[in-house]
Amino acid sequence: MMLLTSSIPLDLCIFATIAIYVLYLYSTKNFRYFKDKGVPYLKPLPLIGNFADVALFRTTIGEWLKNCYDQMDSPYFGIFVFNKPCMVIKSPELVRDVLIKDFSHFYDRATSSPSHEQLQEGMMLIQKGREWKETGEKFTTAFTSGKLRQMFPVLDDYGKKLVKFIKDRDTNKVDIIDNSVRYSTDTLSRTFVGLETYCLEEDSEVYWKIKSAITPTYEGGLRGICYFFKLEAVVDWLQLTFAQRAAIDYFAEVFQHLVKLCQDGNGKISNLIDIVSSLKSSETYTKKFAYGDRKAVGQPFMFFIAGENTIITSLAYTLYELAKHPQVQSKLRAEIAEATKDDIGFSYEKIIGMKYMEMVVQEIMRMYPPLPFLDRECTNDYTIRGTNVTIQKGTQVYVPMLGFNYDKNIFPEPEKFIPERFASKSQYNQNGLRFFPFGEGQRICIGERFALLDMKVAVAHMLTNFELEPLPDTPKKVQFTPLVFSLVPKEPIYLMCKPITT
Numbered sequence: 226m227m228l229l230t231s232s233i234p235l236d237l238c239i240f241a242t243i244a245i246y247v248l249y250l251y252s253t254k255n256f257r258y259f260k261d262k263g264v265p266y267l268k269p270l271p272l273i274g275n276f277a278d279v280a281l282f283r284t285t286i287g288e289w290l291k292n293c294y295d296q297m298d299s300p301y302f303g304i305f306v307f308n309k310p311c312m313v314i315k316s317p318e319l320v321r322d323v324l325i326k327d328f329s330h331f332y333d334r335a336t337s338s339p340s341h342e343q344l345q346e347g348m349m350l351i352q353k354g355r356e357w358k359e360t361g362e363k364f365t366t367a368f369t370s371g372k373l374r375q376m377f378p379v380l381d382d383y384g385k386k387l388v389k390f391i392k393d394r395d396t397n398k399v400d401i402i403d404n405s406v407r408y409s410t411d412t413l414s415r416t417f418v419g420l421e422t423y424c425l426e427e428d429s430e431v432y433w434k435i436k437s438a439i440t441p442t443y444e445g446g447l448r449g450i451c452y453f454f455k456l457e458a459v460v461d462w463l464q465l466t467f468a469q470r471a472a473i474d475y476f477a478e479v480f481q482h483l484v485k486l487c488q489d490g491n492g493k494i495s496n497l498i499d500i501v502s503s504l505k506s507s508e509t510y511t512k513k514f515a516y517g518d519r520k521a522v523g524q525p526f527m528f529f530i531a532g533e534n535t536i537i538t539s540l541a542y543t544l545y546e547l548a549k550h551p552q553v554q555s556k557l558r559a560e561i562a563e564a565t566k567d568d569i570g571f572s573y574e575k576i577i578g579m580k581y582m583e584m585v586v587q588e589i590m591r592m593y594p595p596l597p598f599l600d601r602e603c604t605n606d607y608t609i610r611g612t613n614v615t616i617q618k619g620t621q622v623y624v625p626m627l628g629f630n631y632d633k634n635i636f637p638e639p640e641k642f643i644p645e646r647f648a649s650k651s652q653y654n655q656n657g658l659r660f661f662p663f664g665e666g667q668r669i670c671i672g673e674r675f676a677l678l679d680m681k682v683a684v685a686h687m688l689t690n691f692e693l694e695p696l697p698d699t700p701k702k703v704q705f706t707p708l709v710f711s712l713v714p715k716e717p718i719y720l721m722c723k724p725i726t727t
């Protein structure tokens with residue numbers, strides 16, 4: 226059947242040309258957005274905008290935003306995620322305004338918040354507006370100094386178990402990521418949900434669940450991209466969940482069971498489960514936000530998954546850099562030995578009081594920030610201070626943390642591991658924000674102090690018991706997998722852990 230001309234191939238050519246042209250128009254329809262506003266921007270390509278490297282899994286989100294940061298010289302600039310205009314901020318003053326001073330314009334994350342999985346509707350990371358605020362208020366009580374002090378003996382115990390686990394195996398070649406998985410799973414589960422997961426004893430069921438949940442996959446990579454860049458059509462169409470579906474189902478069941486035990490009068494179970502249980506009994510809270518059983522355990526799941534991904538890599542990179550820098554390692558070991566010379570082991574105060582340890586950990590947070598970018602959504606039109614540029618309500622705003630962390634004007638010789646640069650951390654955040662590995666303002670990471678404590682306990686035990694050394698196949702520089710939104714190594718990292726005999 227001929228439609229336009231007497232030739233079928235010619236008709237097909239015409240339709241194909243029209244289709245391509247319509248697609249071209251659609252994909253470029255917003256490309257004048259920043260030009261019209263007088264905002265500098267990165268030149269986009271039809272169909273993909275500036276997003277090719279991320280969408281094609283050529284680089285991680287953090288490294289891509291760092292590249293954008295490096296290319297642009299202005300305090301803020303525009304980028305296109307496909308055809309969607311988004312803002313990136315580069316000036317430390319503007320970062321402070323967005324995260325802290327003018328928070329009332331940016332209280333939501335840009336992250337997608339679909340309603341096809343009840344459990345994740347309960348997660349603070351994704352929640353918006355008042356609901357986020359209420360959840361935060363309830364759960365911050367889980368992280369007070371008093372609670373951390375109470376948790377300390379448990380963490381200390383797992384520090385010893387980590388050492389034993391390594392000593393009982395081949396210390397000549399230790400998979401440092403795997404051991405961090407075991408340590409962080411055991412510590413997080415015990416302290417937050419009251420569950421013993423035995424990962425530092427055997428390849429337990431939970432160990433395999435977590436291993437599978439954090440193994441980089443294309444599906445996982447797609448989830449990260451779609452959630453953090455709010456590609457809601459894809460999230461809804463593929464019914465994508467924020468974390469691996471199997472992990473959500475497994476832990477939802479376990480946590481719901483724990484809440485039930487608690488409600489059935491079995492007394493206190495743990496920090497978080499007790500909170501969930503009390504919330505579920507509180508009429509006002511439940512009615513207002515309709516917390517069903519599954520949504521109620523969203524927050525414990527969130528803590529678990531947020532803690533896992535971040536602590537595993539931070540701990541592993543700390544041990545890796547210490548192995549590569551024997552002088553730093555010796556200096557830190559000396560500080561640890563000094564703190565324990567009274568022969569009564571570690572305590573919360575001793576760990577918190579280790580100044581060089583703090584510098585080492587902060588330098589790791591600079592080099593390997595587990596969440597290497599921040600995302601916000603503009604919740605009310607916002608005019609950038611001292612300009613007539615308005616960020617419109619609904620615009621996604623990104624803070625390229627990795628760009629700041631590797632900016633040689635802020636951190637000279639940024640590729641080098643130099644803990645001493647954190648002798649005074651506050652210098653970086655004068656007149657603006659330049660270093661904020663846990664975010665800043667009201668949406669700052671709720672688990673910061675726990676995460677630092679957890680990591681430091683493990684490092685203290687590791688250095689007391691082992692000399693860490695790189696192996697011939699230990700990477701000189703870690704490459705990150707683009708299949709995960711945080712900075713996860715592409716390859717396993719092995720170290721030699723030589724037992725120290727006293």
Ligand code: HEM
Binds near residue numbers: 349531600665668669
């Ligand atoms: C080294 C470890 C960690 C790092 C570097 C880290 C970093 C971050 C960052 C950058 C954010 C976003 C903050 C913002 O947007 O301003 C965040 C949010 C969050 N983190 Fe962490 N995190 C770590 C560990 C943990 C742990 C152990 C937990 C819980 C046990 C946790 C729970 C959360 C939660 C619930 C949020 C969302 C807060 C909100 O939306 O109000 N994180 N984290």
